[in-house]
Amino acid sequence: MTTNLLEFDLDGLCAYCEQLGEKRFRATQLFRWIHQRGASDFEQMSDLAKSLREKLKARAHITALPVITEHVSQDGTVKWLFDVGDGNAVEAVFIPEDDRGTLCISSQAGCAVGCRFCSTGHQGFSRNLTTGEILAQLWFAEHALRKRLGVSERVISNVVMMGMGEPLQNYTALVPALKVMLDDHGYGMSRRRVTVSTSGVVPMMDRLGLDCPVALAVSLHAPNDPLRDDLVPLNRKYPIEELMQACERYLEHAPRDFITFEYCMLDGVNDQPEHAQQLVNLVRRHGGGRPWCKLNLIPFNPFPASGLLRSPAPQVAEFARILTQAGIVTTVRKTRGDDIDAACGQLAGDVKDRTRAAERMAKRRTITIAPAP
Ligand code: SF4
Secondary structure (H helix, E strand, O other): OOEEHHHOOHHHHHHHHHHOOOOHHHHHHHHHHHHOOOOOOHHHOOOOOHHHHHHHHHHEEOOOOOEEEEEEOOOOOEEEEEEEEOOEEEEEEEEEEOOEEEEEOOOEEEOOOOOOOOHHHHHOEEEEOOHHHHHHHHHHHHHHHHHHHOOOOOOOOEEEEOOOOOHHHOHHHHHHHHHHHHOOOOOOOOHHHEEEEEOOOHHHHHHHHHHOOOEEEEEOOOOOHHHHHHHOHHHHOOOHHHHHHHHHHHHHHOOOOOEEEEEEEEOOOOOOHHHHHHHHHHHHHOHHHOOOEEEEEEEOOOOHHHOOOEOOHHHHHHHHHHHHHOOOEEEEOOOOOHHHOOOOOOOOOOOOOHHHHHHHHHHHHHHHHOOOO
């Protein structure tokens, strides 16, 4: 079996090239061809010695994930559904804005955390993605979009690990992928333009702070433990107070940063004025009296199995007013790509019924292998 070179960060690729008897600078050249120029054919890599190209052709490949579907929204949002084998699929979404292009990518097929308001959580957990499968979403999207737009410069300026899965429960695959995003020979993104979103895996937050302190978003969704125990089951293991302390420790490694708290607004569940006041008190008890976090209020995208409803807009506005008046920077997330189910919490919409995803893939395979009439 040959090796997919998307699996490696630069150190990994150097080690791989050394095994082939090649020097480190050759690995850097190869890395730039892959990630900066989107090359998948070793013959294209004209500044690599012919002997190295021959070795690579025999032992390695650069392969994206098969695309099952692609949907383009009227607002320019693009959603891809990728096949990761055995009837599993993951999604990535590109969200263009005036001053940035953000790609939201997945870290796992399904998710074991099981948040009540999340359609990915309702589909259960299948498996962790590999580093190459995480990176393949970025590699494919960046170079497909460049081709489509007819540009040679970078299209994706920001990456958010907010697709399917809990990234910090797939830590060993996640960190090399983050390193490729930050690497000047890779995508060259600044630390603040790469965001890991976690439901609060406290020990791994501490490790990420040490290993690769990118921007951190925390799925909070409730201001007290009884409510959060119900909405985000991981809270029973790492309750709010422990989570807040982990956030404070994280900021020691990422000075001048803010933690973003994600808060999905659920009608009559967590959207009352007393919940906003509890949030204010929680924020004030931490951070040593300086501004240290932002609140991002997310309109819920209802799906039948959740039994939950979206908070009415006036309720969200009042909630935001209480937080803002208390001096907490608060935003209400715009929904994007609504016409293609690409908004937050809908990323599993297409694949939550795995049988259907498997059927679609089976059909596609049938078409591919059907003999000519
Ligand atoms: S919100 Fe995130 S952590 Fe919770 S179930 Fe969904 S994907 Fe998993």
